[in-house]
Amino acid sequence: MTLRGKLILPEFEVKFVEENKVKALREKIINIITQISNLSCEIAGNDERQAMNILADLLALIYKAPMILSYAPSLPSSKYSANAFEYLLYYVILRHKYGKELMITPDLGVKDLMDKLEKLPAETVRNLKSFFQSFKDLMDIYEALLYTPADTRPGFNFTSLASHLQLTSLVVWAMQQQTYDQSQLRVAALLHDIGKLVNPEHHVRESVDILEEVLRKSTGELCIKGGIEKIRDEVLHHHGQIQTILNMADDVAASHDRISPIVMEGLDNLNLSVKECYSKRGEDSFNCLESKGAQEYEKASKELYKYLSSVLLDPSVIQKDEAKVLKYLNDVKPAQTPKSTQQASANTTSRNPIAYLVYVDFPGIQKFITNFPGLREMSFASFLVDFITSVYAFALIDSKFRDLGKSMLPVEALLSGYGGHSYIVVRADLDKPDIEGLFKNLKLEEELDAKLNVTVLDFMYDNEILGINKISEEIGKQSYNRYLLDFNERLYSYGLHETCSYCGIRPAVDDVPISPDEKERLCKRCKLVRELSSNRGFSAKTDTTYMIDGSFIRPADLAKSIFKGKDSSEGEYLNYAMEFIAGWKNENDKKYISLVKADGNYAGIIFSATVTFSDYVDRSFRLDYGIKKAFYETLKELHEKETSSANAQSSTGNSLVPRVLSGVLYLGGDDIMLMSPSVIAIQFAVRLFKKAQEYTGFTFKVGVLTVKPDHPVQFAYQAVNELMERAKIGHLNGSPVAMSSIAAMLFSNSLANRNVIDTEINKYSGSKHNEIKYKFLVVSNPLENVEEFLKSFGLEDFKELVNLYNNEREGRNKVKEVLRPIQDVVGYLSTINKENKGSEDIFFKGLAYMVRQRARVKENQSNTDSQRKVLSTLLQNTKISNDGGSAPLYDYYFILKSILAGLGEA
Numbered sequence: 001m002t003l004r005g006k007l008i009l010p011e012f013e014v015k016f017v018e019e020n021k022v023k024a025l026r027e028k029i030i031n032i033i034t035q036i037s038n039l040s041c042e043i044a045g046n047d048e049r050q051a052m053n054i055l056a057d058l059l060a061l062i063y064k065a066p067m068i069l070s071y072a073p074s075l076p077s078s079k080y081s082a083n084a085f086e087y088l089l090y091y092v093i094l095r096h097k098y099g100k101e102l103m104i105t106p107d108l109g110v111k112d113l114m115d116k117l118e119k120l121p122a123e124t125v126r127n128l129k130s131f132f133q134s135f136k137d138l139m140d141i142y143e144a145l146l147y148t149p150a151d152t153r154p155g156f157n158f159t160s161l162a163s164h165l166q167l168t169s170l171v172v173w174a175m176q177q178q179t180y181d182q183s184q185l186r187v188a189a190l191l192h193d194i195g196k197l198v199n200p201e202h203h204v205r206e207s208v209d210i211l212e213e214v215l216r217k218s219t220g221e222l223c224i225k226g227g228i229e230k231i232r233d234e235v236l237h238h239h240g241q242i243q244t245i246l247n248m249a250d251d252v253a254a255s256h257d258r259i260s261p262i263v264m265e266g267l268d269n270l271n272l273s274v275k276e277c278y279s280k281r282g283e284d285s286f287n288c289l290e291s292k293g294a295q296e297y298e299k300a301s302k303e304l305y306k307y308l309s310s311v312l313l314d315p316s317v318i319q320k321d322e323a324k325v326l327k328y329l330n331d332v333k334p335a336q337t338p339k340s341t342q343q344a345s346a347n348t349t350s351r352n353p354i355a356y357l358v359y360v361d362f363p364g365i366q367k368f369i370t371n372f373p374g375l376r377e378m379s380f381a382s383f384l385v386d387f388i389t390s391v392y393a394f395a396l397i398d399s400k401f402r403d404l405g406k407s408m409l410p411v412e413a414l415l416s417g418y419g420g421h422s423y424i425v426v427r428a429d430l431d432k433p434d435i436e437g438l439f440k441n442l443k444l445e446e447e448l449d450a451k452l453n454v455t456v457l458d459f460m461y462d463n464e465i466l467g468i469n470k471i472s473e474e475i476g477k478q479s480y481n482r483y484l485l486d487f488n489e490r491l492y493s494y495g496l497h498e499t500c501s502y503c504g505i506r507p508a509v510d511d512v513p514i515s516p517d518e519k520e521r522l523c524k525r526c527k528l529v530r531e532l533s534s535n536r537g538f539s540a541k542t543d544t545t546y547m548i549d550g551s552f553i554r555p556a557d558l559a560k561s562i563f564k565g566k567d568s569s570e571g572e573y574l575n576y577a578m579e580f581i582a583g584w585k586n587e588n589d590k591k592y593i594s595l596v597k598a599d600g601n602y603a604g605i606i607f608s609a610t611v612t613f614s615d616y617v618d619r620s621f622r623l624d625y626g627i628k629k630a631f632y633e634t635l636k637e638l639h640e641k642e643t644s645s646a647n648a649q650s651s652t653g654n655s656l657v658p659r660v661l662s663g664v665l666y667l668g669g670d671d672i673m674l675m676s677p678s679v680i681a682i683q684f685a686v687r688l689f690k691k692a693q694e695y696t697g698f699t700f701k702v703g704v705l706t707v708k709p710d711h712p713v714q715f716a717y718q719a720v721n722e723l724m725e726r727a728k729i730g731h732l733n734g735s736p737v738a739m740s741s742i743a744a745m746l747f748s749n750s751l752a753n754r755n756v757i758d759t760e761i762n763k764y765s766g767s768k769h770n771e772i773k774y775k776f777l778v779v780s781n782p783l784e785n786v787e788e789f790l791k792s793f794g795l796e797d798f799k800e801l802v803n804l805y806n807n808e809r810e811g812r813n814k815v816k817e818v819l820r821p822i823q824d825v826v827g828y829l830s831t832i833n834k835e836n837k838g839s840e841d842i843f844f845k846g847l848a849y850m851v852r853q854r855a856r857v858k859e860n861q862s863n864t865d866s867q868r869k870v871l872s873t874l875l876q877n878t879k880i881s882n883d884g885g886s887a888p889l890y891d892y893y894f895i896l897k898s899i900l901a902g903l904g905e906a
């Protein structure tokens, strides 16, 4: 029996590795490596060197699974991809094949850029797509890598194999400006500890065995056979006496220089029983840890991590009020800096960096996305932001390297990318001004009237990777200066020019046909985005074949069958994007659409309380992966209920799933924005964020806004953003708390925008700073409460909601019945006193009325259980204290109204 576990953060829990489960992955690992080795040779036309380059990047992409795999596996049906990172895959792999033909330069406009990537020969792109068909296996392997510690010993076990292997390969690249065997070394780095997954005691032997089996399976024709044999030998010796690039990089990636002395100090100071195991090697070390037992292991893991935090974290981080949400930090006292760290910091100041970190930021992303009035353009705009900050920025730097004859940027160098910014590691072949210079005068900035912020920071020395604290501090300083220098939005004088009829800000430059008999004058940005969005963004999202649990789902097919159009033109359905997502079954439907926007709580403190860079990488990748997994699993649940529903007519069997898939605006990191049929929106959000909380350790604030599909989507977006902000549960009894929460509202006739949300909430609940003492609108409802509420009527189950949707008429009656007692109370409140909302008198009168009503419902036999239940649940969730009282009356009212509106009645 092996005893090992990973300290997962921010939860601060030890998750023990299920050895049987990881052992079962051995075959899958061998298969995947074999499969991509063959694929590499195939794409490279059996050119050995090229194939090894491709193999290194394809392997590295496994460690980037959260980024590349997106939120649902798909087989793109056209040349346009719904996911910006698929373009990264094409670029990264095909640059090896097409060399100088595939260069990305600053003078490429957005359209040329897209064209260039979309025109890649279809055959090779198709080959690459087969990579995605192993979605399930890749997810399984990635997840195991994420939850297996790279180093089993307490004090070191907070780093995952996934981030360690990725960083080692990156360090290998950064350490060597010129080598012929660069890719071969990277493959060795990416695989050197792969054996640890299945056989930690004899991991070197195991890694070698895995490679042996790959060689055996590849039937002798494999063009990189010789290369893989060399890699096998490299891996075999990576723990040997000779200093190789690989074992130096291994140490740097593990931050050994930095943390080993502190862990040893901790072992001395903390009197931990596991201490004696650290002088043992290999199997003895494992046996020793095992003999101490799980409890001691767990205790040591936690105590040593706290010790590391006390030494390595900036005291100001620990002392922040927000830091209280990380409970373990409460008993971490900032230490006087011990010798070990003094040395480390003295070393770094006197040496030259070997690699920089480039931070690319698209400022004002929300503003940019909501610049456009239509969903189609907004959907493309959010795709474009990811595309520019990650794919374009990476390709631009990489092309420069290639142009200079340097070894290209490994895909590992794109450390992360979502939410309008990215981190890219760049070897110090180029100096800071060179890198910054690359981003000056970009054609696409001019075309889009947007400005990228690019910050270049020291990142890696030959014995150390800087922690994220130092890095983000620098970013903060530098971007502040930048904001002083240039505004992200140019200022235009009014009245001197005709303004664009889309955004109403920039000068109009051109007539653009909006429909066969309508023209509009648009600015450059709106014109370009409008044009490009006809095939991309929403359009690409629907025109894709998704694979959900073995079924193939093509949203465009369903959309076309509903919105046939007068002239039966193919693209007619694109004009009904909102209606389609809302769940319309025909062109005269009246169903509402919900916007769901969410954001992780306390991301700032969670990321700045990291002790090493790999600690940061782990949290960031786990967050990204966890969110996407949560979405996919929620979708799978819905899919399952839809296909098994007794009422599923063959044609509408899968009706809701394709709409949810089409409604994702963005989903990555801690940022989520999606649209959904309003009948399932709240349930979907509850399920999704409950899982997301479990998979990421984060909590979320969620806003769900329900409107008519013809509501201007840009205002609805701003409104749901405000609603989400108001959903946050900040402090309870003076201390910050991390809790997921949901706010829901529905607007039927009036326009919803940011201010309207604010005014409405303030009226019933008070402002953020000045709450109304007695209120019937809670806004920041704990996720569990909303779940409980839905559960009391069986509405928490997708099955029931799918039934309601498939039998609208009955469905409406059912929901109305539950809604009736609530409407009754709402009506009563409005009659007793319109002027005195929030007064104690009204509040208690309202409660008394609810109690009376409940009693009345009980006596009346014709009423069903649900009416009594809704009042009981409401009363149960009523809170009264010396400071005031609250009952989620209007919250429940909006929740039920959203479901009803999703059935075509508001």
Ligand SMILES: [Zn+2]
Residues within 6 Å of the ligand: 500, 501, 502, 503, 504, 505, 506, 522, 523, 524, 525, 526, 527
């Ligand atoms: Zn415009």
